[in-house]
Amino acid sequence: MKGEENMKTMNKTMILALVAMILLGAMQATAMTKFADVQVTMIQQSPDPVNPGDVVEVKFRIENNGSNTANNAKVRLGIGYPFTIYADTVLEKELGELPYTDGGDASVVKSWKLLVDPDAMTGTESVDVWFQINNQGWIKAGSYDVNIRSSNPFLAINKIESDPERIVPGTTTKVSFFLENRAGDDLKDITLTLTTYSEITTAAGVTVQELPFTAIRSGNEKSLSRIAKGKSNAITFDLFTDADADSKLYKVPFTLEYSDSAGNEYTRTGIIGLLVDSTPELTVYVDASEAQSAGSKGDVTIKFVNKGFSDMKFLDVELKETSDFKLLSTPQVYIGKLDSDDYETADYTIRIASEAKEQIMLPIHIDYRNANGELYTSELQLPLKLYSAEELKQNENSGSGWTIAIIVLIVCVAAFFIYRRWKKGKKR
Structure with missing residues (x-):
């Protein structure tokens, strides 16, 4: 019975000691954070923005705005998709003693190189910075944005086809543009415009020359709402060619407009060649x-x-x-x-x-x-x-017969008019 009481007393003592240790650690951490006020500021992203698939370097300034030196300080970068560490970069870095500023500049700059996933979407992704003082618990300093955007959100025109290939005047031809999204993100608000006239610049000024094509069953402007990353789509125009169009190669201007998911707008212009021709007869x-x-x-x-x-x-x-x-x-x-x-x-x-x-x-x-x-x-x-x-003789006779008949007819007509004039003169 007495042994059980001693056991209970010992357990209570151990629990009280454990609670005391936890409270002491918490008090120490509170004291540390109270007197060592660590501030982390992101000072650079290079490049800004970064392309999907490229390496980005992020730099942070770490300073102690408290009233006491932060001993045995460490800093750690927290990352997730679309970032991974690059080469020999380590996420956790030693700071050692981080003196308080006291009006001076006692800051430390640390940087990390990260690889951006090639399939990353355009926009902003965040990384976290954590710090630790004197082997106490890690404290989150904040989350910081990294800008990701393809520097060349390219919407490729893979090919242009006309059906039939040789355009016959007076007929309708289908002209198709095959587009491929080679950007690192979806592209939207895609508009393709054909210009059915050309501008010729001369010393006298600009002359507008109408081309022999007219878009039918729709206008000369067509659009697509979106083309997903890595996907393709086609835009087709029905063009009627004037019946009096000259057979030659015509240069038709076009304008392609689109935007990325961040709202950035892009415009490309170009010229397609349409061959008006027909098989000689x-x-x-x-x-x-x-x-x-x-x-x-x-x-x-x-x-x-x-x-x-x-x-x-x-x-x-x-x-x-x-x-x-x-x-x-x-x-x-x-x-x-x-x-x-x-x-x-x-x-x-x-x-x-x-x-x-x-x-x-x-x-x-x-x-x-x-x-x-x-x-x-x-x-x-x-x-x-x-x-x-x-046969030749018959043809000649046939021809002679017709000749005689014509001569007789002419003589008769002439005689008739002569007779009429003579008769009128006699009455007078």
Whole structure:
């Protein structure tokens, strides 16, 4: 019984001693913080702002504004995502004795290098600074902001496509811009504007030249609300090309505007090339021929008609001799330019072989370039119908009959008017 009482007394003594030690430590910590007033100030972030994926150095000034020296002082940086320590940087640093300022400058500067995660978002992230005095508990000095922002929030135009690639006058074409967000953050309020006119600066001033394109089914401005980081999207315009548009490469200005999550706005301008072109439509045929029968000689006229939208340049033709005819003139004829909806002719002198049948073929080689300089080559076989002596005679008789009929008609009309004038004169 007595032993139990001694045990209880001993336990109470131990509890009281433990409580006394805790109270003493608390009193010491209170005394320390009371007389050693440590203040921490962030004095620099380099660079400011820092890019995701880069290293940032943060510097702090640590000073004792109390009335007593802070002995065995330490400072520690508390970090979380998106920061990690860089290289051999340590988070906890020794300060030793930190004397009170007493009106002087007794501050200490400490710095840390941190690596920012490449996927960090634009904005501010905080780090914490803690201090300890004389091996007492750690005390938080405060939280401090680090500014993170990509210095080049790049919205890339990966490619521009027109469908079809060759724009035909008088048709509608889809022009698509493929955008990719290469920034370290989401990009928003994306607006793409096509300018359907161009400004030409001359000595006399600025001249506005209208381009042959009109945005249909929507305006010439389109927008996207957001493109997430690392994602892509497309903006497509429907453009109608004027039917009378010249075949050539047109330079179309565009403006791309967007902003990042911090509200910073960005504008880019550029020029896209749209190729207006169409496949040439060249029609070639024998327009007239004096050589119409076997063994005959005469001039043959070949007509070249440009039925396409595109002008033709450097048109060069060559007639190739065969066993059915002998070429008596220069085989090659250079025509040059042949405008859209126009024609030119080439004349050759030939002698048809006496053994030729009802029809011979005239082989002709053609070279030309379209308005955009693309080379076209073709080999054609042009039919030339031949007539027998009897058929030619019938044609001549038929032609003579018509000629006589026309002459008789003219004589009759003239006689009628002469008679009327004579009759009027007689009445007077």
